[in-house]
Amino acid sequence: MRFQPLDKLINLHEGYSRQFKIDNLQLLLLEHLGEYYVLEAYCPHRSHPLAEADIDGGLIRCPLHQYAFSLTDGKLLHATEERCRNLRLFTVAYEGNEIGTLLEE
Ligand code: FES
Numbered sequence: 041m042r043f044q045p046l047d048k049l050i051n052l053h054e055g056y057s058r059q060f061k062i063d064n065l066q067l068l069l070l071e072h073l074g075e076y077y078v079l080e081a082y083c084p085h086r087s088h089p090l091a092e093a094d095i096d097g098g099l100i101r102c103p104l105h106q107y108a109f110s111l112t113d114g115k116l117l118h119a120t121e122e123r124c125r126n127l128r129l130f131t132v133a134y135e136g137n138e139i140g141t142l143l144e145e
Pocket residue numbers: 083084085086087088102103104105106107
């Protein structure tokens with residue numbers, strides 16, 4: 041695994057949400073209630089941008105069809121139409137003053 045830096049820690053703040061294109065991945069880095077999350081940037085249901093999603097009670101809820109996923113393990117917890125796969129979460133990692141994730145070599 042290799043460390044992939046995304047941003048400097050000093051740039052993060054409550055409500056921070058920023059999307060990054062790394063290789064063929066679209067990643068979303070979020071700060072919510074002092075916790076940091078790195079996840080895929082588009083909803084597994086029909087690819088709506090999750091930068092517009094609501095976060096509440098450990099869930100991220102896509103605004104397009106209200107599908108909800110756990111921010112702990114990415115599990116699909118609520119679906120209004122056909123089920124979809126779980127949300128892909130990435131490890132949050134740090135190196136020096138940077139926050140990022142770990143990607144396959
Ligand atoms: S695209 Fe996200 S819930 Fe349908």
